[in-house]
Amino acid sequence: MSKVIKVNNTSSERNSASISGINEFVVKFANINGTGSASANNMFAKAVFRMGLPISPKNIFPSNIQGLPTWYEVRVSEKGYLARRDGIDIMVAMNPQSLAGDVASVLPGGYLLYDSTKTIDLRLVRNDITYIGLPLTDICRREYKDARQRQLFKNIIYVGALAALLDIDFTVLTGLVSDQFKGKEKLIAPNIHALELGYQYANKNFSCPLSIRIEKRDLVGDKILIDGNSASGLGAVYGGATVVGWYPITPSTSVIEAFEKYAKRLRIDPGTGAINYATVQAEDEIAAIGIVIGGAWNGARSFTATSGPGVSLMGEFLGLAYFAEIPVVLVDVQRAGPSTGMPTRTQQSDITAAAYSSHGDTKHVLLFPSTPKECFDMTADAFDLAERLQTPVMVMSDLDLGMNDHMSEPFEWDDDRAYDRGKVLSAEQLDELSANGKKFGRYLDVDNDGICYRTFPGAHPDKGSFFTRGSSRDPYAVYTEDGAEYVANMERLIRKFETAKEYVPKPEQKLAGKRASKRGVIYYGTSAAATEEAIDLLKEKGINLDGLRVRAFPFNKDVEDFIEKHDTVFVVEQNRDAQLRSMLINELEVSPKQLPKVLNYDGSPITAACICENILEQLTEKEAC
Amino acid sequence: MSKVIKVNNTSSERNSASISGINEFVVKFANINGTGSASANNMFAKAVFRMGLPISPKNIFPSNIQGLPTWYEVRVSEKGYLARRDGIDIMVAMNPQSLAGDVASVLPGGYLLYDSTKTIDLRLVRNDITYIGLPLTDICRREYKDARQRQLFKNIIYVGALAALLDIDFTVLTGLVSDQFKGKEKLIAPNIHALELGYQYANKNFSCPLSIRIEKRDLVGDKILIDGNSASGLGAVYGGATVVGWYPITPSTSVIEAFEKYAKRLRIDPGTGAINYATVQAEDEIAAIGIVIGGAWNGARSFTATSGPGVSLMGEFLGLAYFAEIPVVLVDVQRAGPSTGMPTRTQQSDITAAAYSSHGDTKHVLLFPSTPKECFDMTADAFDLAERLQTPVMVMSDLDLGMNDHMSEPFEWDDDRAYDRGKVLSAEQLDELSANGKKFGRYLDVDNDGICYRTFPGAHPDKGSFFTRGSSRDPYAVYTEDGAEYVANMERLIRKFETAKEYVPKPEQKLAGKRASKRGVIYYGTSAAATEEAIDLLKEKGINLDGLRVRAFPFNKDVEDFIEKHDTVFVVEQNRDAQLRSMLINELEVSPKQLPKVLNYDGSPITAACICENILEQLTEKEAC
Amino acid sequence: MTYQKPNFRHPLAPTNNLGLSRREYEGALSTLCAGCGHDSISNAIITACFENSIEPHKVAKLSGIGCSSKTPTYFLGNSHGFNTVHGRMPSVTTGANMANRDLTYIGVSGDGDSASIGLGQFAHVVRRNLNMLYIVENNGCYGLTKGQNSATTDLGSISKSGNANKFSPIDLCNLSMQLGATFVARSFSGDKDQLVPLIKAAMSHRGFAFIDVISPCVTFNNNPGSKKSYDFVREHQEATSNIDFVPMQQEITTQYDAGTTQEVTLHDGSVIHLHKPIDGFDIHNPRTAMRAMKDHQERDEILTGLLYVDTDPVDLHDVINTNSKPLNSLTKEELCPGNKTLQSINESLR
Amino acid sequence: MTYQKPNFRHPLAPTNNLGLSRREYEGALSTLCAGCGHDSISNAIITACFENSIEPHKVAKLSGIGCSSKTPTYFLGNSHGFNTVHGRMPSVTTGANMANRDLTYIGVSGDGDSASIGLGQFAHVVRRNLNMLYIVENNGCYGLTKGQNSATTDLGSISKSGNANKFSPIDLCNLSMQLGATFVARSFSGDKDQLVPLIKAAMSHRGFAFIDVISPCVTFNNNPGSKKSYDFVREHQEATSNIDFVPMQQEITTQYDAGTTQEVTLHDGSVIHLHKPIDGFDIHNPRTAMRAMKDHQERDEILTGLLYVDTDPVDLHDVINTNSKPLNSLTKEELCPGNKTLQSINESLR
């Protein structure tokens, strides 16, 4: 280690030993947004992934376009833990603005890479971490003339250096560069050159690799690395969405961008080159959901993607869709509320707002994806569900899931799968119906499951037309203000919601031991990875928790059974008001005392440590009582 | 009774005896809307009121302007029960369109008044009720030339006839006419003439009075008769509201109309004739609440009134007001949802939509008026509360309360009462603060009650300015994406909500006996009269229920205590999903099993019979188990 | 409450090219006030569709909320209808049209619905040139909520309560023209001769066709001093020209006077005949129309008739190049790229 | 994150009539992209307020959401500010103005904020002639959400991703004029000489003053082919006239050439001088302005400068006849009718 460590301008000796860790650590990059660091940092993450190691990268970015601090955190975990982990082992500190905080966040024994072209501020020198100076600006000044190039390649160079320090196979990097610049081959050589500059500088000047490093493994199998929003967009293509109304809002915009990207490639009419979908960038979220309602009413699978403020604006229309029974699909990529809140931070805090959106007695179906694979599946499935149930279905993703890459099971599609269009009467069926002397009633509960038959406009010259409205109507869709008709209809909607329980995805259970434990923990969406890690950590401490990952609302029988079987069920969520917990209590008539809350809502993805600590605290308190 | 009874075109004898009842009955008027029946029917109700009897009139009208059935139901109850009561004793059947149903709704032994100019359809003749034919069209044809007059006076004539049949003092009617046409004296004589036509016809042709009739009493004391919306509008004038943003929507429009009516009279600058308020009819509800937020931010007491669809549209802005801490006042006159639902029917179904309106973790303060007096008080108080708490306060009225006349305690105002403007720093206080070396922080929790100090724009040349936003900020109102700052602020908002419990009106308790019973019932708003009547009815059956009328959300300690003290607490509501109950469970961490639901949501005001039946059923079920 | 009319067709009732009688174009009995202008517009729509032999089930009727927005229940009982929420019919129609470009879309709205709460949606559906007929039944007030002024209430117009309106009105024709509408007309519910051919022409127009129909509210805005009363409109109306509509493939039988008649051929081959146009009026130039409208407005006159038409419009489907086959009819095979493609996508993500 | 600037005033810094230096009109450090047009507009506002000796605390700044809407943080640090929600600044400003008519209101918005989600509110605040300065910082794209086209993106303008926009733009000047705005101007963030006097004049205007400022987004819409790039605007801009502003009570010192200069005296006595106006342009006639704008637009030119001013406007307070004393300063005694009146109301309800 002779060549590493010493910061040129300090003589203080390091007090604590360097952390050593193979394939278990967190690297954080501190950059300025708008400087092109994102793709370099991604390259680093993907390289580790290609070394066969589970990773989970997280972007931490401001609500701003250029000039403010932005971070990229990569956890490497050969144990396969994909949640965020607090504490930084290696900090790549490229932003003078945030340097003080960045230095402070490094774990004792950790490393800090910095641009040593300028000397570091003495006050920022800790003697319990190792400083690794790379003269990045110098190298770039020497190598590049163009200012933008200097800025961009600086990032590539530190990735090269990291590769040397962490023992990443250089050919993995070159492979990545070739993949990335397919079609723009001219860019391959300069990028590889920049990587080499860093790689060689590090190898020459430091004793590589560090005590923290990568060792090749074969732990990722056929897994893929993708963000949830891209997966949702792709899922919508596979799910057969054709009409899209949307309005830009972080962090949901990339759902639509992904849909369009894939659809532009995969949804072209071979004969004419015309497109087999229609995306309308609406004037606002109200119009966006209106477009979706219109499309769905008219028989096209239709969806939108938005975030909290959009969900709030869509309230009136969602109530219409509930009451008029229109199968709309909405992907809500949640961010930290209330109001504008922290628009580039994550939270699971639109849960109740979505479930009960709109005035009057309304309830909506929600799906809770935890991985990109589930974003894909649930978005595709949402169309089947919505059409089967003739009601809005919302996929409750969040910024963490949607905008960060996640290691995920690969996508799969069963080519034999038919789209479930639900109960739609064709012209032939309408004729048959009247041949049998029956009258079509749009809101007749023929099958006693609360779901009625619909028809599409234009389906038949003189049968099956009806009037859709948000006001009360009888089974034949005729306007009525009769109280009994109204109640019958409202009760049918509850019946339908009961039916929904059989259609929505079941929860996933993880028993702590062979037999059920007395204690359980319920979690959903992006709290899954951290909670599952926490279950392991608690087990090490002798506390056995059975886990249940809830995947949908309304809650089906399995959720009820799980709660019934456990004396105490912790509910882990990333919001302040324990929103899903309140739904569990209300919809399943559970005693609140049985469901202690475990909450984290500071906008950062929840960690296993936070969950453990919280649960331990509550258990000790209980014992103390 | 010789002259009454026989319908000209039937010889069937009546099977059951006429109902007899003094001062305890229900009269229902069946009319066509747009025919001017409303003021005649009102005159009838008010006459009974002036006879010293408690009454409760209910309009049942379509979402339509002209030509459809409309009803007016008046319950007379010397016992003082003001809830709606099912079953009609006397039907004034003036609408051929609805005649069949109207005939059917009369209680056996009851009466039906009809226009005997045309013979009645034989199929509509029941032999268990008494038909009283008034040749109204004939009389009008004889007396009036003008078609509109014929239509209008027909209504007055049947009121005159009713007076004779029910033994209403004719001078009470003439008094009412004089009061009503003050300023339009020309109209007095013709109206009295029309009343006389009916009065005399009845006296001449039937043996008046009927077995059902009025006897003068002195049971209304100094009570007044007014609709809740007028009371709210007046309350806003007294509460010092100056900025109003609104958009028309039934059944809330008349809140604003009343505000304007009273303000036009009572809020004129004596010197200039200029107005001391500003009402802006906005382009929609979003703009309406935006105007209110702007006004409130700038130091004017500001409010809006709306109904369900408006509340849904206001969601995004309400979240802003919560998070940016703007004291807005909103009167929600609830109607039957979801969506457009039944816009002219009543419900208490915006409770959760209002309490948790907007995405993210939000909670709002709600008030639940039960009477016009409370509409007045709570609307006025809402401004104090909103400014004290710096958060939206919603007055949760409904169509029944808002658009029907109710007998109510008279209004009162303590002239010594000052407006509580809450924590606002004046220029002097700002100077003092900095003289003491302190820095103003808009979101500093100086008093540790979660409520911070605000300043109004323009207050001080160089101190106290700050930036208001819906995004996260530090205690000095500076934008921040720091997780710890965000959480500290969100926790403070919870602290503020805790503080709110001390400021909101306490519940009203009605103990069944001297000691607390084991069972209780919680109710609010327009469910109060029926529930209190039901408590009496149940007591007669030996079932003692303690009553608690909840008047605000967040629930204060008394609500918690009440629930704690009772094994079973029924919760009575006029919605499908037991909305307030779910809030009680969640916010007070009560076991759902302890709170059985009692629901009625068909759009008609809930009745005591319905509540009794429901509770009895649940009690029997329990005992059966 | 809606009363279904008896389903009886008089055997001698005249039929159109499809063999349908006028009755088959009717809807439920209206529940509007007797004399309401909106009912006349429903009638004009019925006549236009009947005479033009439109297949009723190929029409979709959409509306917002208001007395005007109730009317789709009262015409074309064999068409699907959608009474959406207040002010948001444009977006729902946009989605519907995207889903199935083969239907004819009739959107009905009120002045409150379109010029107040719905102004944003109105402006943007115009901008997108959605292929639809958009009718505003303009009574200068909020009928259903009992007569408040709307954003189209004319300056100085006296309300029923006797107050003069102090805000200048939004002229939806002018606005839509400025925003690029490709067919703009104004008419009067009391002028069936003008309204029926306008509706026919608008339904043949392949793009956004807007008709602002002044439609008096007899209950709340038909009083003296109102500028949307029957009397006022009758006295102050001037037409750009008289109008006749000849649907595509129908022979022109009437003789027209060449000098005073202009022929406008629409995209689908149907022809509009404009007789006796007012001086200097160019139906193809939005600027002259806007000028003429302003001129009339300054004289307190109402210019009605066809104001502007672009005979070669580019509708939203053209702009985004959608498949000519309706999107709602595409099969799974056409929509779903299949597992093989998905596996190659997986491959690119490793 | 906002960096508060060091609160240091250079002792020699020039001061205005109030004895304040320019620094006292600044705000927090901008966090926008280097070169963003919006920052120049903030600077122009600072200069205008400083030079016009506006008391900072008598100004209220309001905005919606977007890069543009962030800017009120970056000017007038001693004024109260309110960053509302997306597209809804107009209504909040309306309420604020109703509450206190004595402040000066500056509303800042973006083209996404005003022409898309906020179009309805924009149109209606114009119609009400609210006394405020409304600035749209128009970059023809959604900056903060990374560059999507907006409703003001010009037809055929090429986006950063290389696609030509196919929807015709909404011209907010034209629209506001049609809706009755009483002060309308267009400018360019790069043209300080024009923008500063326009802002001064707009702030003196007692009614709705609208300035559409083309303000290039260097990050997402400054590429070749964009019609809102610095280069394009510089090359295609033509001014209606050059403009000077002389505040009320300040002596006019410059000599103006009578033939080519027009004087416009505003309600408060301040004077706008217009030099070398383009041919036939009448600043008091909205129709000539609209015509000139259309003419220029057809030639792909951008007409900037003061387009229209009504020197005797009737603002919303005038229309509804509000007390001249701000409503937020009325005391309980002025607001509450008291118990005696209430008892007589009770009496009337028995």
Ligand SMILES: Cc1ncc(C[n+]2csc(CCOP(=O)(O)OP(=O)(O)O)c2C)c(N)n1
């Ligand atoms: C969101 C919402 N706000 C308000 C209303 C109440 N409302 C119903 S109709 C209407 C106005 C209708 O006016 P207009 O569109 O002109 O139709 P008209 O009745 O005059 O034909 C209003 C405000 C509503 N239904 N929904």
Ligand SMILES: Cc1ncc(C[n+]2csc(CCOP(=O)(O)OP(=O)(O)O)c2C)c(N)n1
């Ligand atoms: C209700 C809502 N929808 C969407 C967004 C996301 N959003 C933030 S800024 C913006 C557009 C801003 O564009 P513009 O007003 O032109 O401002 P610019 O950034 O270009 O200056 C959008 C859509 C939001 N904040 N709120």
Ligand code: SF4
């Ligand atoms: S209120 Fe007016 S608009 Fe409504 S139906 Fe009656 S006349 Fe027509």
Ligand code: SF4
């Ligand atoms: S993204 Fe564009 S509008 Fe936003 S700050 Fe950067 S240059 Fe300005």
Ligand SMILES: [Mg+2]
């Ligand atoms: Mg109208």
Ligand SMILES: [Mg+2]
């Ligand atoms: Mg913009």
